[in-house]
Amino acid sequence: MxxxxxxxxxxxxxxxxxxxxxxxxxxxxxxxxxxxxxxxxxxxxxxxxxxxxxxxxxxxxxxxxxxxxxxxxxxxxxxxxxxxxxxxxxxxxxxxxxxxxxxxxxxxxxxxxxxxxxxxxxxxxxxxxxxxxxxxxxxxxxxxxxxxxxxxxxxxxxxxxxxxxxxxxxxxxxxxxxxxxxxxxxxxxLQTQLLSFTPAPAEIPLAAADKVVVVGRGIKRPENIPAVKEFADSIGAALGATREAVDRNWLPYSCQIGLSGRTIAPKLYIGLGVSGAIQHLIGMRTAETIVAVNKDPDAPIFKVADFGIAGDCMEVLPHLKSLLAKGGVK
Ligand SMILES: Cc1cc2nc3c(=O)[nH]c(=O)nc-3n(C[C@H](O)[C@H](O)[C@H](O)COP(=O)(O)OP(=O)(O)OC[C@H]3O[C@@H](n4cnc5c(N)ncnc54)[C@H](O)[C@@H]3O)c2cc1C
Incomplete structure (x- = not known):
């Protein structure tokens, strides 16, 4: 045939x-x-x-x-x-x-x-x-x-x-x-002419990043973003977000992961205050290792997580940072 x-x-x-x-x-x-x-x-x-x-x-x-x-x-x-x-x-x-x-x-x-x-x-x-x-x-x-x-x-x-x-x-x-x-x-x-080309800023591109730290509504305040960004930079990760975080203007839409955002497949995904709604999981569930920090031990994200930490994400963050700085992630 x-x-x-x-x-x-x-x-x-x-x-x-x-x-x-x-x-x-x-x-x-x-x-x-x-x-x-x-x-x-x-x-x-x-x-x-x-x-x-x-x-x-x-x-x-x-x-x-x-x-x-x-x-x-x-x-x-x-x-x-x-x-x-x-x-x-x-x-x-x-x-x-x-x-x-x-x-x-x-x-x-x-x-x-x-x-x-x-x-x-x-x-x-x-x-x-x-x-x-x-x-x-x-x-x-x-x-x-x-x-x-x-x-x-x-x-x-x-x-x-x-x-x-x-x-x-x-x-x-x-x-x-x-x-x-x-x-x-x-x-x-030809109705359009290319006058110049400016490459995107040299931030780690989300789609190609090996490690991604994702901001969910559970980080509570936009004032917490710099600490999360510093953490992400310290482990060479790109920043991602849930739709809740994007809708609150904490991060731009280009960071949104999920059904109406990007699909990512990094080696390491760290979700901070992310509940794990199906529309979010669609965009990240093929990540190799999923780490979730959520204060609700019954949050759905823990069902797909390889490592789950039940606690306040902003309190856990410094511990996670020093743990990973000791060589926890290659
Ligand atoms: C058509 C459609 C498309 C959608 N597309 C997308 C999409 O592309 N991407 C996407 O992400 N969503 C999408 N959504 C929305 C999705 O359904 C969820 O509403 C969203 O993913 C939830 O985001 P979140 O986890 O940040 O917030 P929430 O669901 O509100 O979860 C916040 C979590 O933080 C935890 N928490 C609270 N305080 C703390 C703390 N101090 N420390 C630690 N944890 C804490 C809570 O226990 C909770 O689990 C879509 C929805 C629809 C209907």
Missing amino acids: TKQTVWTLAELDHKGQLDPVSFEMTARAQNLDAEIHVLLFAPTGVSDETLVPLFHHGAHEVLLLENDAFTFFQADVWGRLFADVARKENMNVFLAPADTLGRTLLPYAAMLLHTGLTADCTALSLDSETGLLDQTRPAVGGDIMATIRCEAHRPQMATIRPRSTAVPAPDVTRTGKIRRCHVTLDGKA
């Missing part, structure tokens, strides 16, 4: 290298036992060598849409091109990361293609005969898991949260085909 074909979106970082989230998408397609085609928007001149890791991670073919203007993302231009390619290639399934690019490009393209889009999928399965994709994601505030099908329209499109997929070791013997397509854009198509 011939395999179903699944398309995935790859991304370049601002240095022109493949963003590792590209391999998470091919890993998802590998799990569907599909023939994998990868779509990449790139500035002209990206070398074959740059693309080879996509083959090592399961891709059969890479379709490269090239134009010098593709150094940065433009939703309308990329959306129209994507819709054209989806029609020409007769795409059945398209998977993209639920990051800024995927969350902006796919809704735009779905509208042009009159097809559906399931955002933030946690599980996917593909019927090898019918080519129908079952797309599962949390719904009703995370209380249920809904499985969604897009039976009548194509492509079936889904986004998947970054860092929610285990990437298998690369197979460096694999090769594949690169199709380069130089795109000509008329001047009117």
Whole structure:
């Protein structure tokens, strides 16, 4: 039986290298036992060598849409091109990361293609005969898991949260085909010009951090944030927050972890005054080691914690700091 074909979106970082989230998408397609085609928007001149890791991670073919203007993302231009390619290639399934690019490009393209889009999928399965994709994601505030099908329209499109997929070791013997397509854009198509680029401040990026200290409502007052930040810095951790903490403006939305925030999978998660609501757990339960400090011994977070401390988090904090300074965390 011939395999179903699944398309995935790859991304370049601002240095022109493949963003590792590209391999998470091919890993998802590998799990569907599909023939994998990868779509990449790139500035002209990206070398074959740059693309080879996509083959090592399961891709059969890479379709490269090239134009010098593709150094940065433009939703309308990329959306129209994507819709054209989806029609020409007769795409059945398209998977993209639920990051800024995927969350902006796919809704735009779905509208042009009159097809559906399931955002933030946690599980996917593909019927090898019918080519129908079952797309599962949390719904009703995370209380249920809904499985969604897009039976009548194509492509079936889904986004998947970054860092929610285990990437298998690369197979460096694999090769594949690169199709380069130089795109000509008329001047009117480009409505935005890149004038300058300012990288984000050099704070430890939450999504990539190995250690994360999370502020919950239980820290009580915003005046306690500096002490928590100092603690996080002392162990080289990034700061995260629950929605309760973000809604109180204690930390910015970019710190929010959970259903309506980011997904993280650090080696160490330390929750301070976090209750462990399902909507929060969705964004952190794949952390390797979970430490929770909560004054309520029955708080739900203790059900997922590897180490639980029942107590006042601001009182426990100095003890935790000196304990970890003695070499408790590598
Ligand atoms: C659609 C939807 C999406 C949502 N998305 C998110 C999301 O992305 N992320 C998210 O986090 N939430 C999200 N929520 C909200 C979520 O349901 C919870 O309300 C939230 O996670 C609770 O945050 P919290 O643990 O800080 O606060 P609370 O639930 O109020 O818990 C505070 C905890 O602190 C403990 N505590 C109090 N005082 C102390 C102390 N002195 N020392 C130690 N512990 C103390 C308490 O025992 C309690 O367990 C969402 C909700 C909905 C409906």
